[in-house]
Amino acid sequence: MAIPVIDFSKLDGPERAETMAAIAAGFEEVGFFQLVNTGIPDELLERVKKVCSDCYKLRDEAFKDSNPAVKALAELVDKEGEGLARKIESMDWEDVFTLQDDLPWPSNPPAFKETMMEYRRELKKLAEKMLGVMEELLGLEEGHIKRCFTNDGDFEPFYGTKVSHYPPCPRPDLVDGLRAHTDAGGLILLFQDDRFGGLQVQLPDGLWVDVQPVENAIVINTGDQIEVLSNGRYKSAWHRILASRDGNRRSIASFYNPARLANIAPAVPAGESAGGEYPSFVFGDYMEVYVKQKFQAKEPRFAAMATTTK
Numbered sequence: 248m249a250i251p252v253i254d255f256s257k258l259d260g261p262e263r264a265e266t267m268a269a270i271a272a273g274f275e276e277v278g279f280f281q282l283v284n285t286g287i288p289d290e291l292l293e294r295v296k297k298v299c300s301d302c303y304k305l306r307d308e309a310f311k312d313s314n315p316a317v318k319a320l321a322e323l324v325d326k327e328g329e330g331l332a333r334k335i336e337s338m339d340w341e342d343v344f345t346l347q348d349d350l351p352w353p354s355n356p357p358a359f360k361e362t363m364m365e366y367r368r369e370l371k372k373l374a375e376k377m378l379g380v381m382e383e384l385l386g387l388e389e390g391h392i393k394r395c396f397t398n399d400g401d402f403e404p405f406y407g408t409k410v411s412h413y414p415p416c417p418r419p420d421l422v423d424g425l426r427a428h429t430d431a432g433g434l435i436l437l438f439q440d441d442r443f444g445g446l447q448v449q450l451p452d453g454l455w456v457d458v459q460p461v462e463n464a465i466v467i468n469t470g471d472q473i474e475v476l477s478n479g480r481y482k483s484a485w486h487r488i489l490a491s492r493d494g495n496r497r498s499i500a501s502f503y504n505p506a507r508l509a510n511i512a513p514a515v516p517a518g519e520s521a522g523g524e525y526p527s528f529v530f531g532d533y534m535e536v537y538v539k540q541k542f543q544a545k546e547p548r549f550a551a552m553a554t555t556t557k
């Protein structure tokens with residue numbers, strides 16, 4: 248099965264109803280889908296690829312020399328020999344950094360900051376448009392999700408961009424690019440590599456499928472907070488990145504999340520499948536648990552929140 252690819256430009260034309268239905272199915276059935284014709288200029292996306300690839304080249308030596316996963320893999324293969332080694336379950340074969348308005352940015356290559364600031368502005372607009380679509384689909388009032396993520400405008404939503412690089416790995420059987428997890432937050436918009444695959448999502452029946460590379464598409468998925476808000480209708484999907492022997496995979500993930508102090512609570516009535524067991528809590532409290540349990544099942548995280556007070 249291929250992950251659905253949806254033409255987002257059709258949302259504003261005569262095929263609006265079909266497009267809304269396709270998006271609803273994407274959120275409900277898999278939790279991952281891809282948008283093409285998002286309105287983000289291809290010219291900007293090309294510049295983003297270029298500055299990110301230049302940036303990785305500058306970081307590559309540091310990855311090889313000091314990344315803990317590189318060291319751990321070398322030691323494991325050394326100790327256990329080819330073929331015998333157990334998989335590394337505590338590290339990921341990735342080089343990442345995060346862009347936020349209030350944090351320092353890489354100063355090289357020189358065009359990086361300006362290009363990525365422009366990219367972040369565009370992606371934030373797309374995120375907010377997508378939240379509007381989601382509100383309509385869930386029968387929520389327009390602007391409800393942003394109001395929830397900001398405690399009615401008291402705070403800014405958290406908006407971060409994670410730039411990831413998955414360098415070639417000599418033993419992809421022994422370490423993942425990024426271990427399986429669900430995302431903690433709200434809406435995630437991913438600009439993944441259009442040449443090197445590796446991203447996989449788990450379908451409700453347990454099967455892992457590729458999120459196939461599509462040129463200049465933006466992959467959409469939802470995090471644990473949308474699962475709570477939607478009372479289980481839009482479940483956060485498990486996904487992972489496989490390491491690979493060849494190819495330097497790039498991805499740029501934009502996270503549109505609640506503010507740390509935002510109150511999160513189910514906002515739509517429980518459907519037939521949900522038992523109404525989603526708790527209400529402060530997002531920052533959830534994150535404290537998530538950082539320790541990111542690669543574990545999400546249900547105990549929700550259960551831990553049921554004992555916190557708002």
Ligand SMILES: O=C(O)CCC(=O)C(=O)O
Pocket residue numbers: 409411425430437439446486488497498499500
């Ligand atoms: O690198 C990717 O394509 C996705 C990364 C991801 O799942 C994450 O950062 O949460």
Ligand SMILES: [Fe+2]
Pocket residue numbers: 428429430486
């Ligand atoms: Fe993720």
